[in-house]
Amino acid sequence: MKREQALDGLRAAGMAQPFDVLVIGGGIAGAGVALEAARAGARVALVEARDFASGTSSRSSKLVHGGLRYLAQGQFGLTRQSLRERNALLRDAAGLVAPLRFLLPVREGDKNGRALLGLGLLAYDVLARSRSRVWLGLEALLQRSPWLGRSGLRGGWSYLDAQTDDARLVLRALAEARSHGALTLNHLAVESLSRGEQGQVSGALLRDAISGERLAVAARCVINATGAWADGLRQQQGLSPRLRPLRGSHLLLPAWALPVSEAVAFAHPDDGRPVFALPWLGATLVGTTDLDHRESLDREPGISRAEFDYLLRALQHQFPSLDLGEQQVLSTWSGVRPVLASGQDLAPSEETREHFIAEEAGLITVTGGKLTTFRASALQALRLASRRVPALAMLTALDGPSTAPVFAAATLATRRRLLQDRRLGAALAQRWLDLYGEQALALQALVDERGAAELQPLGPPAPSRPVWGELRHACRSEAVEHLDDLLLRRSRLGLLMPEGAAELLPRLRLLCAEELHWSDSRWALEAQRYQDCIRRCYGVPPEDRT
Incomplete structure (x- = not known):
């Protein structure tokens, strides 16, 4: 559907009955909500102020995973859910979501040695209901990753996760939503939320960034899926902020400069934080940092020099023979994670990656989760919406995970x-x-x-x-x-x-x-x-x- 046709659909809706669901935000969270709502038979419109996936959903680490480090923090429920959704995406989005084997080198004196990592991977396998962990001796590890520095190297663990092209994952979800009748429009921003009876949110006033036109859209339910920007809409309701925006930055190098056929994850020599290098679309992706993002969210984020040097230093330490330097870096990117603030004095990496889903004054907000769990969070948000949208009533009977395919297969x-x-x-x-x-x-x-x-x-x-x-x-x-x-x-x-x-x-x-x-x-x-x-x-x- 062309843009003008979709705009006509919004204009016509403004003069007829309201949409069942208006989704604000065109990242993976919003795309997932639009897909599941439209598939259930609801009349859906999704609007995005910038471009689809232009926020965090095109700037991630490209991983579809359970989160081994979340397991180490005791977040068993999040890890179990993530592994379940990872397996569903591997099944239903094969190719777009592809298996990726990780190597975890173990060196003499490491805080997390062979036994502790093996115990964590055992739990990971149990939650995933399949065994993927394998211990590799020194020579077997070096056959798989010959550029690793040998100093203190004892061997390493191998286990299975997955990766994707995050922006294309969003676009695929939006395309599926449109196939079920949803309208999706980018570069269409919310100027203000509309309120109906008892002050409940009942729609939005939109502004087209291309033409400047303003459109009033009514909806039985409005879902705020704007990621790191979610507090902006919530504060229009007089609500206190809930998010702690955290920046994660990445480097991309040519595969010839840093040749890895599998992901290699290791501790940074300065602070012990996990860093990884993995093959992605014919190049090598390196990440990631995790620090408070104190700049305006209206400004497109970029990597700081300190982050750049931090990641480069990790590579130089782990792959000393490759003589890696900034001249080999193809590109960088930074994404701002919508992490739920605990209110405690925690380091950024210690904050939970659980999603935040709540209805407040008629506005349903879904944010704070992971790329991997977009469908699970979408269904949870839509169960809240079902009280006002009869077409979604069937979702209330779905207590556990969805058994429907994530995406429809080609015929x-x-x-x-x-x-x-x-x-x-x-x-x-x-x-x-x-x-x-x-x-x-x-x-x-x-x-x-x-x-x-x-x-x-x-x-x-x-x-x-x-x-x-x-x-x-x-x-x-x-x-x-x-x-x-x-x-x-x-x-x-x-x-x-x-x-x-x-x-x-x-x-x-x-x-x-x-x-x-x-x-x-x-x-x-x-x-x-x-x-x-x-x-x-x-x-x-x-x-x-x-």
Whole structure:
């Protein structure tokens, strides 16, 4: 559905009956709520002030996991729920969510030695209801990760978790929600909440960031799924803040600079915090930090020089022979986690990652959780909403986890049609099925229309690489309004290629003129805006950035 059609849907709703559910926030939490509500038969609209997944949901560590360190903090319920949801995503979003094996090197004198880590992994396996832990002796470990420093190395544990492309996970959930009739609009901000009887929230006044138009939308239930920004809407209700925004920053290096075929997790030499290096989309992702984010949430976050040096120092200590330095860093990013504040004097890493779900003056807020548990938190929020939305009544009978598939699988006919298309090859056909599901047929139709040039691969070599046609498809069908929407979230090429994929800009100029009807002046503005964004928030920070 095109943007103007979706806006027409909102306008028409304003003159007819209210929506059942208005979701505010287009990250993974909001996308999950919209999907489950629409699948249950509710009339749903979702609005996002910026771009879909532009907050924390495109800036995470890309892990779909139970959280081994949460288990160490005694959060057994959260770990059990996360492992259950991880397994469901591995089953129902195979390819988009992929298994990832972790290595935990053990060195002489480590605080967490072989026995203690083994005990934790035993509990992890019990909660996951499957065994994945394996002890590797020194030589076996070095065969798996030959670049590890040998000093004091005794061997290591191996266990299984999973990873994803977080932004594409959000986009897939939104696409599924639309297939069930939901309206989803980005760059549409809430100016104020509306109140009905007894002061209960009954809708919102929205402002279109593209045209400046204001729209009043009524809804039986309004759900605040704005992540780290959730307290902003809550404070409109006169409620006290509940969140402690914490920043997590990351580095991305070329695979040739830091070659890892599995994730390697280890303690930082300075403070013992866990750090990891893992393969992601043909590059190597390194993370993460965990510190209070004291800047305005209205300003796009970027890595500080102290965080950058902290992560680089961890790599240099763990992989001393690789001579890693800032000149090898492709990109960086920072995300602000919506962590529930305990009110205690805890270090950032000690705060719980449990989600916060509450109804306050008619506004339901869902925030504070993990990428992995988005469906579980969505269902819990919608059970609260069911008191006002009859279409959601069926969810109240669902006391435990959902047994429905997270995403609908592509039909057998669609799978056969793509996998038998010799132009695509098996790897690309499977990539499209994994990322787009039934909508993969639209990309095949695009190749029929435009020819083999749409199959040109982009980005670093990887088992599954994006192709040019995916960018064209995004421009046509995935609500691209700005260049960063296209290069940082519809694709991840702005992270994976040097200088934010600057080498693609001349050809992208033609694509955006064809598909988005951008004039030369519009392109100049977009290119400058994008390059400024890359420099401020995704590049190597200058020495003086605090």
